[in-house]
Amino acid sequence: MSESLDARATPYAAPIDDVMVALEVAGIKELLDYGDFAHVEFDHVRPLLEEFGRLCAQSIAPTDRIGDLVGAQLDPSSHQVATPDAFHEAYARYVEGGWGALQFPTQYGGGGLPGVVALALQEMFASANLSLSLNPVLTQGAIEALLRWGDAVQQSTFLPRLLTGEWTGTMNLTEPDAGSDLGEITTTAERDHEGVWRVTGTKIFITWGEHDLTENIVHLVLARTPDAPAGTRGLSLFVVPKFLVNPDGSLGERNSLRAQSLEHKLGIHGSPTCVMSFEGARAELVGPFQGGMRAMFTMMNAARISIGAQGPAVAERAFQHALSYAQDRRQGRSKLTGERQAIIEHADVRRMLLTMTTTTQAARLLLLWTSAQGDRARHAPDHDVRLHAQEMIDLLTPVAKAWSTDVGFAAASLGVQVLGGAGFIEESGMAQRLRDGRIAPIYEGTNGIQAIDLVTRKISREQGKWVHQLLDEISSVASTTTDAELTDSARALASAVDALRTSTQWMLEQLEHHPDDAIAGANAYLELFGVTMGGWLLTRRALGSTSAQRERFVGECNFFALDQLTKAPGLAQVATAGARHLTVPIGDRA
Numbered sequence: 001m002s003e004s005l006d007a008r009a010t011p012y013a014a015p016i017d018d019v020m021v022a023l024e025v026a027g028i029k030e031l032l033d034y035g036d037f038a039h040v041e042f043d044h045v046r047p048l049l050e051e052f053g054r055l056c057a058q059s060i061a062p063t064d065r066i067g068d069l070v071g072a073q074l075d076p077s078s079h080q081v082a083t084p085d086a087f088h089e090a091y092a093r094y095v096e097g098g099w100g101a102l103q104f105p106t107q108y109g110g111g112g113l114p115g116v117v118a119l120a121l122q123e124m125f126a127s128a129n130l131s132l133s134l135n136p137v138l139t140q141g142a143i144e145a146l147l148r149w150g151d152a153v154q155q156s157t158f159l160p161r162l163l164t165g166e167w168t169g170t171m172n173l174t175e176p177d178a179g180s181d182l183g184e185i186t187t188t189a190e191r192d193h194e195g196v197w198r199v200t201g202t203k204i205f206i207t208w209g210e211h212d213l214t215e216n217i218v219h220l221v222l223a224r225t226p227d228a229p230a231g232t233r234g235l236s237l238f239v240v241p242k243f244l245v246n247p248d249g250s251l252g253e254r255n256s257l258r259a260q261s262l263e264h265k266l267g268i269h270g271s272p273t274c275v276m277s278f279e280g281a282r283a284e285l286v287g288p289f290q291g292g293m294r295a296m297f298t299m300m301n302a303a304r305i306s307i308g309a310q311g312p313a314v315a316e317r318a319f320q321h322a323l324s325y326a327q328d329r330r331q332g333r334s335k336l337t338g339e340r341q342a343i344i345e346h347a348d349v350r351r352m353l354l355t356m357t358t359t360t361q362a363a364r365l366l367l368l369w370t371s372a373q374g375d376r377a378r379h380a381p382d383h384d385v386r387l388h389a390q391e392m393i394d395l396l397t398p399v400a401k402a403w404s405t406d407v408g409f410a411a412a413s414l415g416v417q418v419l420g421g422a423g424f425i426e427e428s429g430m431a432q433r434l435r436d437g438r439i440a441p442i443y444e445g446t447n448g449i450q451a452i453d454l455v456t457r458k459i460s461r462e463q464g465k466w467v468h469q470l471l472d473e474i475s476s477v478a479s480t481t482t483d484a485e486l487t488d489s490a491r492a493l494a495s496a497v498d499a500l501r502t503s504t505q506w507m508l509e510q511l512e513h514h515p516d517d518a519i520a521g522a523n524a525y526l527e528l529f530g531v532t533m534g535g536w537l538l539t540r541r542a543l544g545s546t547s548a549q550r551e552r553f554v555g556e557c558n559f560f561a562l563d564q565l566t567k568a569p570g571l572a573q574v575a576t577a578g579a580r581h582l583t584v585p586i587g588d589r590a
Helices: 003-008 016-026 042-070 085-096 115-128 130-149 152-164 292-308 310-328 347-379 383-419 430-437 447-458 461-480 484-513 515-520 522-543 547-563 565-575
Strands: 073-075 080-082 167-172 188-191 197-207 216-224 235-241 243-245 251-254 257-262 273-286 330-333 340-342
Touching: 016 042, 016 115, 016 347, 016 522, 042 085, 042 115, 042 130, 042 430, 073 257, 085 130, 115 130, 115 292, 115 310, 115 347, 130 152, 130 167, 130 216, 130 235, 130 273, 130 292, 130 310, 130 430, 152 167, 152 216, 152 235, 167 197, 167 292, 197 216, 197 235, 216 273, 216 292, 235 243, 235 292, 292 310, 292 347, 292 383, 310 340, 310 347, 310 383, 310 430, 347 383, 347 522, 347 547, 383 430, 383 447, 383 461, 383 522, 447 461, 447 484, 447 515, 447 522, 461 484, 461 522, 484 515, 484 522, 484 547, 484 565, 515 522, 522 547, 522 565, 547 565
Parallel strands: 167 216
Antiparallel strands: 073 080, 188 197, 188 216, 197 273, 216 235, 235 273, 243 251, 257 273, 330 340
C-alpha cells in the first residue's frame, strides 16, 4: 500500500504549557535542587520540551496515519520485518537528537535529566505516533534492566548504543501457554559444552521484536534453567542480541532467533508485534541466577509508567482533533440569533469535550507526579525522603498505569462521539485513536491485574501505613482549601477521600480473612483511587495557578469534581460489595 495515503493525517501540537504546569505540580523545581541534577537549569526545561514538541509535530505525527494504513510487513522467506519508509526518517531524527538518552547516566552518554522530564517527552511521542513510540519505550526499559542488573561487560557492550537508539531493546515474557501467569514459562536456557547459555523457546506479543530501523536488537528473555524450581522462582533473565557483538564492539554473526509471524491487530498497525522463535540462541545471564523476576520487574515497572503515559497521549490527540472539528462543524441554529452555530456551542458537545480535557489533564498530572517520586527515590539526599518516595511510586504505579489508560481510551471513544458519523468513518482519522488506544489497558499487565496488585500487595504494606499517609495528605488539601471558587471542588474531594479511606480499611480487613471479596472489588477500588488522585492534583494545580491560568484551571477543577469525583460513593459501594454478586451463573441460557 502506498505511503502517500497520509493525506488525511490529523495534525498534532504538543501541549507545552499544560505539560510545564504538570511538571511544576510534580515538583520539578525541587528535583532540580538535588545535587545529581545540578547541571540542569529549570529555564532549560521548557525550550527542551518545545524542541521535542516541534519534532513530534513536524516529523513524527505525519507518519502516524501512514503506519496505520501501511503497517509493518513480514517477509516469510527471510523473516525480516519492513516498517514504513516514513518511520525511518522520523526515527533517524529522534536518534540524531539524542532524545532517548536524556534521563540516563552521563557515563554512558546520557543527559542525566530527571526521569519525569523524559516521561513528558514520551507522552508527546505517543501522541504523535503511538506505534513508533513503543520502540524507544521498550528500549528504555531494557536500559533500566541492564543498568540495575547487568555486569560491567554487558553494560559497556550494550548500553552506549541502546542509549543513542542505534540499537533497540525488547522484553520477552509472554508465551502461548503463559500469558499473565509467568510461572508457566517453558522457554529454556541451558549451557552448551563450552559453558555458553543457549535459549530455546517461543515468545509471543513481542513488541518491535524484529524490524529494519536499527542494525541490532537486544532481546531480554525470561527462561527456565535445568532443574529449576517450578513457578516464577525458577526463572532467570538473559540478554539475547539479534547479532552477536564482537569484543571490539562490531557486530558478529546472526544469532539463532527469528520472527515467525506478525500479529494482525485491532490497532497500532505500524508496531510489529512478533511471535519470536529462539533456537539455541546464544545468551548471557543478566542478574542473579534464578532471580529473573526481580530483574525483569525493573524493566516492567519502568514500562508500566511509560504505558500509563499513553493514556493522556491518546486522549490529548483525540481532544485536539475533536475540538477542531467541533469549532468548525456547524449544525443547528442559535435560539437567539437564528444563525447556524458551531457544534461546540451545544451543551452535550461541551460536556464531552470538557470530560476529555479534564481527564487528560488529571491523568497527565498523576503520571508525572508518580514519575517524580521515582526521581526522589533515586536522587534525594535525605534517606527518609527517598524511602517515602519509593513507597509512593510502588503504591501508585498500578493506579497510574491502569486509571490513566482507561480514561485515555474513554476519551478516544468520546472523540468519536463528538465527530458523530464522521468519527465512525475511517477517513476522519478519529477511529485510529480508538483502535490504537485500546491496547494500553491490556499490555504491560492488564488493568485488572494492576487492580489486584494494588489491593493485594501495595496498599497492605506495613499495615497500610503508606496509603494512609497519602490519604492524609489529600485530606489536608481538601479541608484547608479556602478559595471560595473551589468550595464545591474541595467538598467533593473530601467526600471522595473519605470514600477511599473507608474502602481502603475494608480492603485491608478482607485481605486477612476474605481475600476473594477484596479481589472482587479491586477494579472499582482502583478507579476510586485514580479519580481521587486526579481531583487532588487538579485542585493543587488550580490553587497554584497564575492570574492568566486561573479561570481555566479553576473551571476544569470544578468540572472534574462534578463529572468524576461525585462518582466516588458509588465506586466505594462496588469496591466493598464482596464477591457474592459475581456468583450469578454465566452462560446458562436454559
